[in-house]
Amino acid sequence: MNEKHKKKTSKFLSYVLRHHPELINLSLDEYGWADVNELITKSTNDSQGFTFEELDEIVQTNDKKRFIFNEDKTKIRANQGHSIDINLALIPQQPPEFLYHGTAQANVDSILEKGIEKRSRQHVHLSSDRETAMKVGMRHGKPVILTIKTGKMAEHGILFYLSDNNIWLTDFVDTKYILE
Structure with a gap:
């Protein structure tokens, strides 16, 4: 995957998974997870287009680790930064001093x-x-x-x-x- 396509696809994923899943009529569950096959299919229909292998490359190589798969890679979500109401199921942690x-x-x-x-x-x-x-x-x-x-x-x-x-x-x- 060339860098230009990777960057464009990553921005598209951020937009759809964090802010506007309705852009491609994508369903997210209450925790922000989207079905990978649905995402790929609906992205292709929207002319963005990427394969599972390209999606996997983006998840693995994104320097900010913006996205995560579930264990069997059938679902994907953004790690944080959502403007839509989802439950990230985060557990309170003790932060460092600064x-x-x-x-x-x-x-x-x-x-x-x-x-x-x-x-x-x-x-x-x-x-x-x-x-x-x-x-x-x-x-x-x-x-x-x-x-x-x-x-x-x-x-x-x-x-x-x-x-x-x-x-x-x-x-x-x-x-x-x-x-x-």
């Missing part, structure tokens, strides 16, 4: 005023390392990395979850937990 949030410089004033909101997503995403947060921030403009006092948040009863691709998730980050 995590990082990458954003664009243009968003910093609003964040420092209102906190980090999940907006249309199910969770706020936090990274365990500054490098990953930097990559996230670069996607949106001049990057800024905010350090989040997640240990304090957990002490105050705020829940954290760790997705299958090692992204930390929470509902909201109040300004009092943000270090500049």
Whole structure:
């Protein structure tokens, strides 16, 4: 699979599995799982088109591990980042003392005023390392990395979850937990 087709297909999968399954009339269960054969068939009907082997390659090689198969590879879902209501069946985890949030410089004033909101997503995403947060921030403009006092948040009863691709998730980050 050439890199251009792989990137286009990966973006399509993110869009359909995280935000708009109705685009191709795809059924997701309550946990966000889609039947692989249905996804391939309906994607082909929508002229996107990819084979199981190409889908498997994308799941295995995606640097952000955005997608996961079930054990027998008959179902697929996005690991996190959904704007549709699904149950990822995540178990609360104890976060490290600090995590990082990458954003664009243009968003910093609003964040420092209102906190980090999940907006249309199910969770706020936090990274365990500054490098990953930097990559996230670069996607949106001049990057800024905010350090989040997640240990304090957990002490105050705020829940954290760790997705299958090692992204930390929470509902909201109040300004009092943000270090500049």
